Amino acid sequence: MQGSSGKKVENQDRRTFFKLAGLVAAGGVVGLHSACHPTEKAPVIDTALSEKSFWKRVQAQFALDPEQVYMNIGTTGAMPIGVIDNYDRYNRVVARHPMGFTDELGWEFGLVKQREKLGRQFGCTKDEIAFTRNTTDGLNTVLFGLPFEKNDEILMTHHEHVSALSPLQVLKDRFGVVLREVEIPVLDLENGDQVVEAFKENITKKSRALLFSHIPYKTGVRLPARALCKLARENGLISIIDGAHSAGMVELDFRAIGCDFYTASGHKWQCGPGATGILYLRNHGDRLPLLWPQNSCLYPYVSQPVKNDRLKINDFSSQFGLRGQENYPAMQAMLDACDLWEEIGRDRIEGYVCGLSSYLKRSIKQSFGNSTPLFSPDIPELTSGLTSFNPFKDVHDQKKIEDFVDRLKREMGYVIRSTEFHLHKEDTKSTYALRISTHLFHDHAQVDGVVDAMHRLYERMR
Numbered sequence: 001m002q003g004s005s006g007k008k009v010e011n012q013d014r015r016t017f018f019k020l021a022g023l024v025a026a027g028g029v030v031g032l033h034s035a036c037h038p039t040e041k042a043p044v045i046d047t048a049l050s051e052k053s054f055w056k057r058v059q060a061q062f063a064l065d066p067e068q069v070y071m072n073i074g075t076t077g078a079m080p081i082g083v084i085d086n087y088d089r090y091n092r093v094v095a096r097h098p099m100g101f102t103d104e105l106g107w108e109f110g111l112v113k114q115r116e117k118l119g120r121q122f123g124c125t126k127d128e129i130a131f132t133r134n135t136t137d138g139l140n141t142v143l144f145g146l147p148f149e150k151n152d153e154i155l156m157t158h159h160e161h162v163s164a165l166s167p168l169q170v171l172k173d174r175f176g177v178v179l180r181e182v183e184i185p186v187l188d189l190e191n192g193d194q195v196v197e198a199f200k201e202n203i204t205k206k207s208r209a210l211l212f213s214h215i216p217y218k219t220g221v222r223l224p225a226r227a228l229c230k231l232a233r234e235n236g237l238i239s240i241i242d243g244a245h246s247a248g249m250v251e252l253d254f255r256a257i258g259c260d261f262y263t264a265s266g267h268k269w270q271c272g273p274g275a276t277g278i279l280y281l282r283n284h285g286d287r288l289p290l291l292w293p294q295n296s297c298l299y300p301y302v303s304q305p306v307k308n309d310r311l312k313i314n315d316f317s318s319q320f321g322l323r324g325q326e327n328y329p330a331m332q333a334m335l336d337a338c339d340l341w342e343e344i345g346r347d348r349i350e351g352y353v354c355g356l357s358s359y360l361k362r363s364i365k366q367s368f369g370n371s372t373p374l375f376s377p378d379i380p381e382l383t384s385g386l387t388s389f390n391p392f393k394d395v396h397d398q399k400k401i402e403d404f405v406d407r408l409k410r411e412m413g414y415v416i417r418s419t420e421f422h423l424h425k426e427d428t429k430s431t432y433a434l435r436i437s438t439h440l441f442h443d444h445a446q447v448d449g450v451v452d453a454m455h456r457l458y459e460r461m462r
Contacts, residue, residue, distance in 0.1 A: 090329030123253030138263025192224030220386025272334030
């Protein structure tokens with residue numbers, strides 16, 4: 001599994017207050033003790049449950065509208081019931097003790113314990129991880145913090161999100177940085193080596209950094225992150241990963257991936273509150289990139305005294321997490337969601353989500369025919385919980401795809417979204433597609449349902 005490692009940073013403290021084994025049949029959630037601290041008891045999973053029963057228990061933790069089937073996690077996820085309840089409780093604590101809530105919530109200056117816990121879950125240490133407000137916030141922190149100069153080249157795929165493209169364009173206009181688009185295969189993608197080779201062919205003496213989405217939102221392919229970061233290291237390049245669609249979907253070990261920077265969302269597949277995210281900043285090993293703090297309150301106290309020398313900064317990531325008043329209840333609630341994911345098992349979640357996605361892809365082919373373009377590969381190491389395809393003959397018809405998404409929701413009760421991209425970077429017309437997200441709160445019956453609904457609607461609209 002991409003990003004997993006046999007030698008993870010050991011998790012000695014997997015605290016949680018969710019106990020799947022102790023849930024009632026209706027799927028209730030164990031609440032907090034009298035204070036707002038999670039319980040000290042280790043998580044208990046009833047491994048004797050059948051897979052179907054186990055996932056039914058998990059799915060009962062969500063408060064999704066039963067009148068709809070929500071399949072657009074790529075835009076935003078849905079908080080579990082227990083996370084919602086605790087988020088509300090944390091906000092009430094802050095309202096009751098505006099200047100003393102940190103004691104009751106167990107928060108201290110620098111969020112040391114919180115970053116330690118988060119780091120253990122993602123294969124790193126506290127000095128390498130920081131809370132952010134979302135993936136965009138993390139990308140801006142990294143891209144505007146690196147000392148790029150005129151004619152420095154940054155390599156990226158031709159399917160990057162505007163969250164990366166926006167700061168990249170600022171660097172281009174402000175400093176004269178050169179942006180080099182690398183075309184990644186879509187319909188003819190068979191293995192990760194093709195993606196690595198595409199980047200390799202575009203590296204020049206002026207190349208400075210390599211940026212890519214671990215899972216591009218346009219198609220849902222999972223790019224070979226480890227291999228691309230290895231390529232970057234071999235060529236002296238900085239590696240920057242947009243992981244908006246990976247945290248909470250696939251198991252991640254940042255050190256094992258080998259990247260310099262990884263930024264991810266807390267509100268999408270991790271199902272935490274809005275405006276939460278994760279930023280990994282490699283702080284061990286050689287050739288650590290110089291990074292200037294952006295939007296930070298601690299530079300005069302942490303970096304300036306040692307002239308921003310990373311080797312002399314004890315807790316490097318701390319200065320990227322204090323930016324004035326923060327939404328501490330949201331951060332704590334995101335940690336709660338992470339704890340639940342740990343209890344379920346991130347590898348187990350990855351297997352379920354990607355297995356369900358593979359089932360969806362095969363079902364689409366069976367229903368719409370093998371000639372229907374599927375833009376997301378059904379290849380184990382390249383698949384994700386995102387599936388995009390277009391059943392219509394004219395893949396450039398934007399209105400038909402948008403009308404399809406709207407009618408599927410109004411008439412059939414399935415919530416998906418549309419997406420657009422260039423199959424080839426030199427294309428002058430955009431290709432449009434339907435994008436369906438499958439996550440841990442879905443099951444095979446819902447996949448069957450959405451495929452059937454899409455096919456019936458397709459027959460009416462073609």
